[in-house]
Amino acid sequence: MNTLIEKLARLAAGKGRLRLMEVCGTHTVAIFRSGIRQVLPANVELVSGPGCPVCVTCDDYIDKAIAYARRDFIIATFGDMLKVPGSRSSLAEAQAAGADVRIVYSPLDALQIAEDNPRRSIIFLAVGFETTAPTQAATVLAARARGIKNLFMLSAQKLVPPALRFLLGDATAKVDGFLLPGHVAVVTGADAFNFLATEFNMPCAVGGFATEEILIALTSILEQIDNGRAEVANDYRTVVTAEGNVAAQKILSQVYTVTDAEWRGMGTIPASGLKMRDEFAAFDIEQVEPLPPCPLSLVPSPLKKACRCGEVLRGLVKPIDCPLFGKACQPLHAVGACMVSVEGVCAAWFKYGGQHFEW
């Protein structure tokens, strides 16, 4: 490992300030936990991108989930969605007020809940990136095959490559290279990110999540910068191939089609989300039982207006630049989504940055 750290120092020497963006919340946390930030050359800065699906989910999605929970649906969700604040409250608060909200490990567990409760209707909160979306599509196919009619999806999955394209179109987000998300690339394949090199001349590396794997990927990026090259280096070959998991891609596109999507803090990004194909409309809760639009246009609380999650997610400001960070906004009483999710940028800074940053 020391060899890698020395190599990084050698490659970075004599260069100006280099900003490398990691685009995966698991990378963000792994980088903090391993202490990589502390051993990087002084001119290399790691910034976190929109890499946590919980964090980029908008308030109104949570508002919708709460509205359905109040209508006597069983809400099945990954645990990290529970505390995310909507415009006014969170699913955890709805649960405390009596809503039937259940934490599951897999969307298949929601299928089981549907089978066990034939008289109830179950909504699975289908959020996630390319890694998670196929598991939800496969669950819909399994539900159809088993004739289960009381399981529905509230879909807000997001696609990573279009978000990176969007970020690069924003002149304020200055990035010199990308550490690409390993498990997204398991499904999409490393080739899905080639446009970053060919169109934007951006050095990139797909990285794993162990400390050595992250360091190797960072070295790859710096090597490219050093040589004036730009390519997508695959430094997570144990599971990432050029073309990805084709079976998962097929199942995903069988159930879902690409659509524009709203990202927290980034607005609408073209072709960056998924919606259910008409053939599967019977599994789409927003088509089966649409909510009236009025109650959703809630006025956000004044604290939420001060929250800078949107800029944090684009790498424009650090968490400590937010007036709420560490004060009004802490993991136990979070205002913004980046502090709620364990893989959120703000939560990582709060947990691991305590002794190292001044705030």
Place this chain on the structure above:
Amino acid sequence: MCLAYPAKVLRIDGELATVERAGVKRSASLMLLPEAKVGDYVLIHAGFAMQVVDEREVQIRDALVAEMNGAPRTVELAGVS
């Protein structure tokens, strides 16, 4: 939600596999990885096998974790200059 871990396929029953990791067994769907075979190490995410993993890599990772827990050093990083 984004947690993924390698596990060994012990049994396959249709589209469902029994996988084992560090002594913990649970079921995982093979819908997204139909080519998985008994004995393969696979990456599990949200109850689904996502990709076959090189067994040697899993062993190296396990050895690294063991080192962190106080076992003597057994892993040298190869291929780094």
